Amino acid sequence: MPKQIYFFAALLWAGVxxxxxxxxxxxxxxxxxxxxxxxxxxxxxxxxxxxxxLFFQKHTNDINSLKPIIISFLFSVFFGIGIEIAQELLTATRHADVFDVLANLSGAILGVAFILLFDLKTKVR
Incomplete structure (x- = not known):
């Protein structure tokens, strides 16, 4: 699958x-x-x-590197923090919540865990 599809999927999901x-x-x-x-x-x-x-892995073409995982994790966490800041500063009906940031962090950690587990499972076969 071309890397542009992963880019647009990630961009669309960030928009959602x-x-x-x-x-x-x-x-x-x-x-x-x-x-x-x-x-x-x-x-x-x-x-x-x-x-x-998926985008950064295809972009770097280095499956064994941790760099795509780290970049993806950091992007997700900082995007979540940015959304919380935007809620506080740009909306009248929504407010920043540290527990939302912790939930975002938990989701990013679970995403990394799934990536690593899938990678480990495919290497065992």
Whole structure:
């Protein structure tokens, strides 16, 4: 698959994250799941980390290097922090939350864990 597809997939996913994190969602029925928004943050950044990795891995053409993993992880974490700052500074209905940042970090860590587990599984075969 061409690396441009991974780039556009990661860019589109980052846009989805930005949209849902910056618009007012008070009227959306989310059920009675406690801290559902934190689980959504974890999912957002798990997927973002993995999509970025696919792009950077194809870009560097070095599968055994940790560089694509590190870059993907850092991008996801700092993107999440940037979104939280934007919520505080650019919206009237949303506010920065340190627990959202921790959920973003957790998602990025899970993304790295999945990448490493998949890599290890493919090397064992």
């Amino acid at each position: 994250i930005a949209f849902f994190c910056l618009v007012q969602l008070n009227n959306v029925p989310l059920g009675n799941v406690s801290n559902l928004d934190k689980l959504v943050h974890v999912f957002f950044h798990l997927v973002l980390t993995m999509l970025c990795f």
